[in-house]
Amino acid sequence: MKQATRCIVCGGTRLTGMPTWVAPFLRTYVWHTSTDIDCRFLTCEDCTVCFYDLRPDADEMERLYSGYRGENYVAERARHEPEYRRVNQGLGSDREVDVRRENLEQILRNVRGTRPLSRVLDYGGDAGQFIPRSLEESRRFVYEVSGVAPLEGVIAIADPASAAPYDFIMCCHLLEHVAEPFALTRELARLAAPEGLIYFEVPWEPHFFRRVLRRIGRKGWTPPPLHEHITFFTRQALRTLITRAGMSVLACSIHRIDLDGTDLRVISMFAAPGGADPGSPGKSRFVALAAEFGRWFFMEARKHVHSLLRSPGGPEGSIQ
Numbered sequence: 523m524k525q526a527t528r529c530i531v532c533g534g535t536r537l538t539g540m541p542t543w544v545a546p547f548l549r550t551y552v553w554h555t556s557t558d559i560d561c562r563f564l565t566c567e568d569c570t571v572c573f574y575d576l577r578p579d580a581d582e583m584e585r586l587y588s589g590y591r592g593e594n595y596v597a598e599r600a601r602h603e604p605e606y607r608r609v610n611q612g613l614g615s616d617r618e619v620d621v622r623r624e625n626l627e628q629i630l631r632n633v634r635g636t637r638p639l640s641r642v643l644d645y646g647g648d649a650g651q652f653i654p655r656s657l658e659e660s661r662r663f664v665y666e667v668s669g670v671a672p673l674e675g676v677i678a679i680a681d682p683a684s685a686a687p688y689d690f691i692m693c694c695h696l697l698e699h700v701a702e703p704f705a706l707t708r709e710l711a712r713l714a715a716p717e718g719l720i721y722f723e724v725p726w727e728p729h730f731f732r733r734v735l736r737r738i739g740r741k742g743w744t745p746p747p748l749h750e751h752i753t754f755f756t757r758q759a760l761r762t763l764i765t766r767a768g769m770s771v772l773a774c775s776i777h778r779i780d781l782d783g784t785d786l787r788v789i790s791m792f793a794a795p796g797g798a799d800p801g802s803p804g805k806s807r808f809v810a811l812a813a814e815f816g817r818w819f820f821m822e823a824r825k826h827v828h829s830l831l832r833s834p835g836g837p838e839g840s841i842q
């Protein structure tokens with residue numbers, strides 16, 4: 523394992539930390555130990571990203587993701603987290619695929635303009651099932667480490683550079699899992715064609731705001747143990763990552779994706795290689811963060827009310 527001493531998004535050093543530990547499932551599945559592993563949950567005061575200082579190395583990532591959600595993975599995880607079998611049945615279901623793909627289809631329509639998007643790569647895209655239907659005539663590639671077989675018409679590649687450049691690259695629900703999101707984002711910028719389009723989607727779990735509220739109230743929130751999501755983005759943090767990697771942000775939105783009661787909230791961001799960020803000038807960081815906080819606070823309140831009405835067990839958790 524490696525330890526981050528600088529911000530993994532902006533490279534800054536103004537980090538504040540809270541102690542936490544590695545979740546028992548990961549501790550045994552990845553590190554093969556029954557001894558507690560301590561780590562720190564860090565917040566960057568500059569770009570607002572939250573992350574764990576403990577960053578898995580390449581071998582540890584391989585152990586975690588090579589048979590991801592396979593039989594052995596599910597059995598081991600359910601041993602530590604009995605609820606996981608039920609949760610896993612909903613993950614990757616036909617309904618989830620349909621809802622997520624349709625969400626992207628709608629927002630892509632507004633951003634692509636006259637771009638042909640004839641070569642498409644879903645980086646970390648499982649079997650390629652999340653690629654929008656409107657791109658079925660395109661040459662579709664998928665880069666995936668779990669070893670799953672691609673859908674008919676989708677070409678699995680072992681090296682993403684082998685079929686570059688791409689007119690459209692998707693990177694969905696991946697950045698929050700990887701040890702070095704900046705290196706990955708820079709790689710995607712290199713793989714894109716000069717007029718290409720890159721789509722990022724990450725869960726919206728802005729722990730930055732929770733930590734700020736805790737500081738004001740001096741109670742109420744402690745960081746979750748380290749699990750599969752090792753980085754938590756705000757919109758501000760994702761924008762910083764993308765522009766630092768040499769891309770410009772074309773569009774950004776936050777969506778609530780309704781998966782039969784599961785609270786999946788995502789940041790959707792389109793980027794283009796090169797150029798300045800047209801979204802930043804004239805909009806101060808404070809205004810951007812205040813707007814994001816307002817949205818988060820409203821959604822948290824609504825979720826809390828819904829969960830109180832539905833069950834006495836309290837608000838539902840997020841899925842990692």
Ligand SMILES: [Zn+2]
Binds near residue numbers: 571
């Ligand atoms: Zn930072």
